[in-house]
Amino acid sequence: MSRKFTPTPSKNPEANPIKVIAVDPGYDKLGIAILEKEKGGKERLIFSECFSPKIKLAGEEKLLSVGREIERLIKQFRPGYLALEKVFFNQNQKTVMKVAEVRGVIIYEAKSFGLDVYQYTPLEVKVAATSYGRSSKSEVAGMVRKIIGINDRKARIDDEYDAIAVGLTFFAYFRP
Template sequence: MRVLGVDPGLTRCGIGAVEGRPGAPLKLVAVGVVRTSADDELGARLVGIERGIEQWLDEVRPDAVAVERVFAQHNVRTVMGTAQAAGIALLCASRRGLPVALHTPSEVKAAITGSGTADKKQIGTMVTRLLRLAEMPKPADAADALALAICHVWRGGSQNRLAEALAKASRGRAS
């Protein structure tokens, strides 16, 4: 199963893809960020995020997409921007008929580190180990996107099997 993880944000939207299945070693497919300028107007930034995610979907061709579930923070402006970027990721994946899962930050932290309160450095360290990378993915948004993808591979259960079957069927029709 190939999963694209999206750590939504207006300035830096982390994107990372892994391939694997529960109980087997994971493989890094790609990792990076979609960036927009804080100086641009909101509409232009959302279009930039959409273009970036669409390009990643074209290149990575995931079987499923995992997006961080937006949670209430103290800064309403930050929450709104994060929610808008998450909505773009959901739209792009859904437009292609890809299964989309939302995972909370604490769920991802617990899956990756064993602790739902792990900090960014702990997540980055475990992502580096799990994917057998020479160095930690940077920025942290990219490592968080990989953590989302890993969490989904491990915890997707029946959703993973269904997504795999659908992806194989659609690839068969495209040939």
């Protein structure tokens, strides 16, 4: 299935601003953020959310719901890049497999629209956000608020801050 997508100026590394959709993937909830940065400028948060597919949906329906949300955001904000946190392997293999499926849907949607995909380990994200690879979630959130200048009253949860941190990581490592 091929989709028509007109490349955006943000896909061109020389364009201003460069725009990225950043995702902290999860099975029951995903942190999603859209950030942009002008050449030589500061990162700016355009949008963020914690997306939760309906709990009662069957596995395949959850994946479809995630795909539709990513597609909607790509169409709305027209980023040129996807930044995605890599799967963290823990003891629960079922969870790892479910998150891997979600990541596959996200990557599929991004590639369907012609986005370049960049993936980062949790360590790379923590180092980019806090300069310390063993930072806690609250330390990452605190630095994200400081770097981006978040002072609004919107309640955000860890997944959302993690997605913003993934976007900051993209800008820290990206070289046109």
